[in-house]
Amino acid sequence: MTIHLSKSRLKYLSRLGLFLFLLILSGLFYASCNTQSSRNQSGKAHLGESPMTDSMVVDQLIQRSRSFYEETGMRAEPFDRFLQEAMEIASRHNLLWQQVRILNTIGRRYRDRSAYGEALRYHNRALTIAQNINNKGLLSEVYNQIGVVFRRTDDNAIALDMHFKALRLAEETRDSFNISVAINSIGNVNANLGRYHSAIEYFLRALEYADRLDNTLGKAINNHNIGECRLKMGYPEEALEYFQKSLAYNNQIGSRAGQSICYNSIGAVYIAKDDPVTALEYLERALNINDRLGDLMQVSISHSKIGEVYLLLGDFAKADDHLNKSYELAKNIGSRFQAEESLRLLSRLHEANHNYATSLEYFKTATAYRDSILNEKNINHLTTMEAMLETEAQRNRIYQLNQMTSEQLITLGRQRLMLTIIIIIFVILAVITTLLIYQHRLRIKYNNLKNQHKLLRSQMNPHFIFNALSAIQVYVLEHDVEKSTKFLTDFAKLMRLVLKTSHHDFIPLKDESEILKYYLELQKLRFVSPFNYQITIDEGLDQENTFVPPMLTQPFVENAVEHGVRLMENQGHLDIRFKKLNTQMVVEVEDNGIGISSSIDQKQKSGINKKHESMAIKITKERLDVIRNDIGGKVSLEIIDKKNINPFDRGTLIRIILPIVSQNN
CATH class of the missing domain: 3.30.565.10 (Histidine kinase-like ATPase, C-terminal domain)
Structure with missing residues (x-):
């Protein structure tokens, strides 16, 4: 029945030491969690978690830029003052997803001007940001835009790769809109390659998504694309049905540009059906719309098609008038493709009038335009490749810098861990030493007290x-x-x-x-x-x-x-x-x-x-x-x-x- 105070007190002190040790470890773990939490919060800031007011201001500036660009057309700068101000605000407040939107907008505008190298540079900048923040939705959108650039430069293999990447990312995030855009773009690449059956399958899939999303514009675009494929395959009646559906959807949303495109396509159907009178009716409707819209490119196309119809009808005077108007407009706006098309038709017109010398001059000029177009495509292709190589080099440099940063962080982490372990060991030794000294003093005190007790009892x-x-x-x-x-x-x-x-x-x-x-x-x-x-x-x-x-x-x-x-x-x-x-x-x-x-x-x-x-x-x-x-x-x-x-x-x-x-x- 003898009770040993020293053993009991030793257990108590041992438990106290263990508690202090665990308390130190808990403090270190909590500090580590706080550090990691701070890093996560910093990472969120890079994703663009900024006050809503800044994001709304950027949205308004982007919308004003779009309105201004639609009003002024090609006369406006792709990177106008509205987008410059929006980019400044987005950069200042780390609105990275807004920066991607701005860069994509600028890239699309350069693409519409056939400046594919510049377009690709801006899209690649957007791609780098989207990859850094690992936003799959933005990545899908950027890949689709890059794919369109390569499709325009006839780099169909690369274009397909880009669109399939966009499709996979959109499917992972269940982004139905970007899925439909990627599928439609893959269909366009197949159409460029003459694979009309495959193209129609993709357009039909994109049309299903448009129906599911109730996207009227998507319905209009995909019906028109299917109609074009059927027309090139030699099925004008089926093409006409799809063009009429597309026209109905464009009427529903009030898209004048879409109506103009449909009228031109319907006119082409009637030309294929050897009904130039009906074709002329639709083409003139398209011309009226394009005149009101002020889209000189579409006006030039409409004059060219109307001139071709008059050529078929044998009305050479009206044909000459419309074709010359088309050529002058194309030359003024710098559209070499449309200028070449107008000159080719003028050459046929003068050949039909037995003006062979004039026909030959127009043919030579058209050939020169065609050669310049080919050269431009080659230059654009070269520029695109240079942009890709430059972007790849930048990515490699960024990767190397990231690797160096990671190695430095690992080294610092190891040093910090070693320092932490040394501090913990030192604290534990100090605590154990203190406890041993305290226990020794308690044992001495207990022995003295015990001797007094024995003396009293004895x-x-x-x-x-x-x-x-x-x-x-x-x-x-x-x-x-x-x-x-x-x-x-x-x-x-x-x-x-x-x-x-x-x-x-x-x-x-x-x-x-x-x-x-x-x-x-x-x-x-x-x-x-x-x-x-x-x-x-x-x-x-x-x-x-x-x-x-x-x-x-x-x-x-x-x-x-x-x-x-x-x-x-x-x-x-x-x-x-x-x-x-x-x-x-x-x-x-x-x-x-x-x-x-x-x-x-x-x-x-x-x-x-x-x-x-x-x-x-x-x-x-x-x-x-x-x-x-x-x-x-x-x-x-x-x-x-x-x-x-x-x-x-x-x-x-x-x-x-x-x-x-x-x-x-």
């Missing part, structure tokens, strides 16, 4: 022993054999019990009660006016299996006898009670003596220092502190003057509360 009050031996001597001198024999017997039993229990931290309650009994019997023999006492133990306390600290109550019993009932004129009485209260044991020592206050007054009159405190009581309090630390539970000591509770009562009440210690625990 010896009775010297005054009591001296008085007991003096009383025995008196009985021997008086030849009172009976009393002296009983005194010696009780004294020997008491000494035997004290020596027997002096080396144990806890003893059975039965032994403690016997020690008190023999002690009180000896005290009664000492006094002329003996006192009464009673030791009461609750039935709920098993005297054999319930353990208490040895000699814990003896100092209080001695004080009750020496300073309480001994000084009384009448017979004194002493009650010692061991009571069970739930999981606690309550030990009470109560006497009807003169009380604490009267005892202190008598000591002062006798010249005893009022600051003097019984060493036995002091050590008993320290023993109770040890029990509280070792076993836990409620441990307390109360010394009560009964007169403070009831003015008509006298005596002292000592109450000690201990945890119940049994042989099982």
